Amino acid sequence: DTEVTQTPKHLVMGMTNKKSLKCEQHMGHRAMYWYKQKAKKPPELMFVYSYEKLSINESVPSRFSPECPNSSLLNLHLHALQPEDSALYLCASSQEGTGTEAFFGQGTRLTVV
Amino acid sequence: SQQGEEDPQALSIQEGENATMNCSYKTSINNLQWYRQNSGRGLVHLILIRSNEREKHSGRLRVTLDTSKKSSSLLITASRAADTASYFCALDTGGFKTIFGAGTRLFVKA
Secondary structure, three states, X not given: OOOEEEEOOEEEEOXXXXXXXXXXXXXXXXXXXXXXXXXXXXXXXXXXXXXXXXXXXXXXXXXXXXXXXXXXXXXXXXXXOOHHHOEEEEEEEXXXXXXXXXXXXXXXXXXXX | OOOOEEEOOEEEEEOOXXXXXXXXXXXXXXXXXXXXXXXXXXXXEEEXXXXXXXXXXXXXXXXXXXXXXXXXXXXXXXXOHHHOEEEEEEEEOOOOOEXXXXXXXXXXXX
């Protein structure tokens, strides 16, 4: 199984809502990532978990809260988002850190209204 | 900026032609990878080239890396309509941090 599964595929939320994005992989990868991608732009790294511990936070606003409940799951909790947070959110995993292939999920298309 | 810069930004070719896209960067890297993305979906890994390698092949793909010029190129030979996608170079700067280039949008006309 070489899949990274993200749910939901699409999400529309109001600025006062709380929602969560979920990501799952069963490849035994020890590193998991959240990226944000705006239209016609490259993915931008948000968070990296290594061995279930947060190792990189790219100065992401606190309205985004990551969580890694176990080695297969990665969540991104969303609260009080702004319309400019609308984007494609991509989850990825890799066996190790850089220097190894990253596997990406299909993303969650988030719209904040 | 550490971000890789890619050119061209967009490329339109006929099926059967070759497509070349380039990536230039400013920082030191351990490895460089190329990814493909189909219309706002997830990225798919194409090839990884290490800093001590100069050229690598995978099927119809050929990647070169010149660390002295801080540049890499991706060549797709005998392109197909299914190759239509955005292509990103990704810079491995160490640890878990990968920085993506701006991307080249390739359109292959049947």
